[in-house]
Amino acid sequence: MSFLKIQRVSKSFSANVNVLEDFSLQISKGEVFSLIGESGSGKSTLLRIIAGKENRDSGEVILGEVRVQNPKEKLVPGYDEIQLVYQDYKLFPNSTVAENIARPLLEYDKDYRETRLNQLLKLLNLESMKDKLPRELSGGQQQKVAIGRALSLEPSIVLLDEPFSSLDTIQRRELIVELKEIFRELEMTVLFVTHDLDDALQMSDHLVIIQKGKIIQQGEAEGIFMKPKSMYAAKLFSHLN
Ligand code: ADP
Numbered sequence: 547m548s549f550l551k552i553q554r555v556s557k558s559f560s561a562n563v564n565v566l567e568d569f570s571l572q573i574s575k576g577e578v579f580s581l582i583g584e585s586g587s588g589k590s591t592l593l594r595i596i597a598g599k600e601n602r603d604s605g606e607v608i609l610g611e612v613r614v615q616n617p618k619e620k621l622v623p624g625y626d627e628i629q630l631v632y633q634d635y636k637l638f639p640n641s642t643v644a645e646n647i648a649r650p651l652l653e654y655d656k657d658y659r660e661t662r663l664n665q666l667l668k669l670l671n672l673e674s675m676k677d678k679l680p681r682e683l684s685g686g687q688q689q690k691v692a693i694g695r696a697l698s699l700e701p702s703i704v705l706l707d708e709p710f711s712s713l714d715t716i717q718r719r720e721l722i723v724e725l726k727e728i729f730r731e732l733e734m735t736v737l738f739v740t741h742d743l744d745d746a747l748q749m750s751d752h753l754v755i756i757q758k759g760k761i762i763q764q765g766e767a768e769g770i771f772m773k774p775k776s777m778y779a780a781k782l783f784s785h786l787n
Pocket residue numbers: 559565583584585586587588589590591592
C-alpha cells in the first residue's frame with residue numbers, strides 16, 4: 547500500500563520547458579527513498595510541490611487518503627504532516643537548541659511540549675547540548691537541530707532537500723548514519739534528495755534517478771549498478787567500479 551502517491555505531475559515555469567514531466571512515484575509508509583539528479587533536474591520543485599508550496603500544472607499528489615492541494619487553492623491550512631528541510635536551514639541564533647526544536651510547539655500545552663522536546667533531545671542525542679546556542683555547535687549538530695524542529699510536530703513524511711551540502715564529508719557521513727537510525731526507529735517515510743551518489747547510497751538502497759524532470763530509473767542500488775538504463779545512470783556509478 548503506497549502512502550505517498552505522486553501521479554503524473556507536470557510543471558513548467560515558462561512555455562516549452564517542462565521542469566517536471568509526467569512524474570509519478572509511490573512510496574510506502576516507513577520507506578526511505580533517495581532521489582538523485584543533477585542540478586536543475588527539478589528536485590527542489592518536486593519537493594515543493596509534494597509539500598503543497600508550489601502549484602503544479604497537472605497531476606495529483608496524495609498523502610495517505612488526502613489530496614495535497616496547490617497553494618493557490620488555499621483550502622487546507624498548512625501541512626504539518628509534511629515537513630521539508632532545506633539546505634540553508636535557519637536556526638534562531640539567539641535561541642537555545644531546546645528552544646529551536648520546540649519552536650513549532652509553542653501553541654501546544656506546556657506538558658506536551660516538554661514531553662515531546664525531551665523525546666526529541668534523546669532521540670537526536672542532543673540532551674547534553676540543549677542549553678547551547680547554535681553557534682556553539684558543529685554544522686552537523688546544527689543540521690540535526692533543524693531536523694529535530696521538523697520532527698517536533700510528528701509529521702508523517704519528511705522531505706530532505708540536499709540538507710547536508712554545507713557539511714564536510716566526514717560530518718555528512720556521520721550524520722547520515724545517525725539519521726538513518728533515527729528514521730528507522732520512528733518508522734518515518736523519507737524522501738531524500740541529493741546530487742551526490744555516495745550520500746544517496748548511504749541513506750537508502752532504494753534509488754530514484756531523475757534527469758530533466760523525468761524518472762529515468764528506479765529500484766535497488768545494486769540492480770541499477772548492474773544494469774544502468776542510461777548513460778547518466780552508468781556515469782553516476784562509474785566511480786564505484
Ligand atoms: P534542482 O533542485 O534539481 O537543482 P530545481 O527544481 O531547483 O532543480 O529547478 C529546476 C528548473 O526549474 C531549473 O531550470 C530552474 O531554473 C527552474 N526553476 C525553479 N524554480 C523556478 C521559479 N520559481 N521560476 C522559474 N524557474 C524556476
